[in-house]
Amino acid sequence: MIPPRSLPLQMLAVAATALALAFAANSLHPQGLESSRDYFAKPQHSFQTVTMEEFTDFVTYLEDEAGDIVYLDARRSGQYQTGHVPGSWNVPRNDPAALEAALGALQVAAYVVIYCQGGHCEDSIFLAEDLVYRHGIDFSIVHIFEPGWEAWQKQGGAERAGADR
Amino acid sequence: MSARPTGWNLPRPLLRVALGAVFVGYGWLKFHDPYAYLKSVHEYGVLDGLKLGSMPVENLAAIGVPALEIIGGLLLALGIWRRGAAAWLALFLAAFTAMVFWRSLDPTVDPEHAQWWLRAFDCGCGTGKVIVWQKLTMNAVLLTALVLLGLRRDPELQAAP
Incomplete structure (x- = not known):
C-alpha cells in the first residue's frame, strides 16, 4: 500500500x-x-440593442421570408440543441469552427441579431466584438438582444430543438 | 499475504473500477470544455464574486473539479489512496447534489413543470439537461457506492501487512 x-x-x-x-x-x-x-465581469458595449417587440417582429420576418436577418445563438451547443430561435446559428464562445460556418451568411446579412442565455450572460457581447473586430462585420448591422433566451422562452417565443443549421 | 476476497465481497475491486470509471467519465466531460463548465458553475451563483488572492474561486473550481474527478476516479479504481480519493469525490458529489436540489426549487429553471422533482435543466454535470429526480437518485446511488466501496475500511486490506 x-x-x-x-x-x-x-x-x-x-x-x-x-x-x-x-x-x-x-x-x-x-x-x-x-x-x-474574471470571465463574468459584465463588459460595457456600444452595440445597438433590440427590444422584445423588435425581436418578435424579426423572428416572424425570419420565419416568413428567411431574409437578410441572421440570428446568432451564442449559448453552449447543448443549450442550443434543447431549444433555440428557429433559423438561428449556434456560435458558442471558443468555437471558431461554428463561427467559420456562419461567416458566409454573416457577410451578406443586413441585420445580425445575437442572443445568449439572458440575465448576466455576456457571450453575445463577446461574439459581437469578435464579428466586428476580428472578422470585419459592419458594426452598424450588429445588434444584441439583451433579454436573452430565458426572457424569450418565458414570453412563449417560437423555438425549435435539435440541430437547425 | 492478504486474505483472498470471498463470497459477495468478490466483485468489490471490480465494482470499484466501475465506480472510478464513472467519475473519470464525468471529469472528462467537464475537462474537454473548461469554459462551458465554468459557465455552469457560475450559473449556480454560489461562488459568484469569491476570490482566492487574484483568482476567482469559480475559475479554481472549473479547473480543479474535473481534474479531481479524473484523478480521484483513477486512484479509486487503482486502489491507491482509495479512502482519500473517495472522500473527496463524496464531498464534491454531496455538495453538487445539494446545489442541484436547491436550484431545482427555482421554477424559472423549467417553467413547464410545477413539481421540482420533474424539472429538467443543465446541471453542469457534463451530461447536458437532466431531470431532477433522476439526477438525485443517481447521485444517491453513487454516494452510497463511494461510502461502501471507497470510504469504508476494506477488511481484506486491513489484513494485509
Whole structure:
C-alpha cells in the first residue's frame, strides 16, 4: 500500500496531486482558462440593442421570408440543441469552427441579431466584438438582444430543438 | 499475504473500477470544455464574486473539479489512496447534489413543470439537461457506492501487512 494511510493525509495527497495536474493540464489545454481572469465581469458595449417587440417582429420576418436577418445563438451547443430561435446559428464562445460556418451568411446579412442565455450572460457581447473586430462585420448591422433566451422562452417565443443549421 | 476476497465481497475491486470509471467519465466531460463548465458553475451563483488572492474561486473550481474527478476516479479504481480519493469525490458529489436540489426549487429553471422533482435543466454535470429526480437518485446511488466501496475500511486490506 502506498503511504500515507490516514484519511486526512490521503485527502491532502489526493488534493495536491489533483491540483498540480489540474493546472498543468489547464495550461496545455487549447481552450484552457486564464486562472485570474474574471470571465463574468459584465463588459460595457456600444452595440445597438433590440427590444422584445423588435425581436418578435424579426423572428416572424425570419420565419416568413428567411431574409437578410441572421440570428446568432451564442449559448453552449447543448443549450442550443434543447431549444433555440428557429433559423438561428449556434456560435458558442471558443468555437471558431461554428463561427467559420456562419461567416458566409454573416457577410451578406443586413441585420445580425445575437442572443445568449439572458440575465448576466455576456457571450453575445463577446461574439459581437469578435464579428466586428476580428472578422470585419459592419458594426452598424450588429445588434444584441439583451433579454436573452430565458426572457424569450418565458414570453412563449417560437423555438425549435435539435440541430437547425 | 492478504486474505483472498470471498463470497459477495468478490466483485468489490471490480465494482470499484466501475465506480472510478464513472467519475473519470464525468471529469472528462467537464475537462474537454473548461469554459462551458465554468459557465455552469457560475450559473449556480454560489461562488459568484469569491476570490482566492487574484483568482476567482469559480475559475479554481472549473479547473480543479474535473481534474479531481479524473484523478480521484483513477486512484479509486487503482486502489491507491482509495479512502482519500473517495472522500473527496463524496464531498464534491454531496455538495453538487445539494446545489442541484436547491436550484431545482427555482421554477424559472423549467417553467413547464410545477413539481421540482420533474424539472429538467443543465446541471453542469457534463451530461447536458437532466431531470431532477433522476439526477438525485443517481447521485444517491453513487454516494452510497463511494461510502461502501471507497470510504469504508476494506477488511481484506486491513489484513494485509
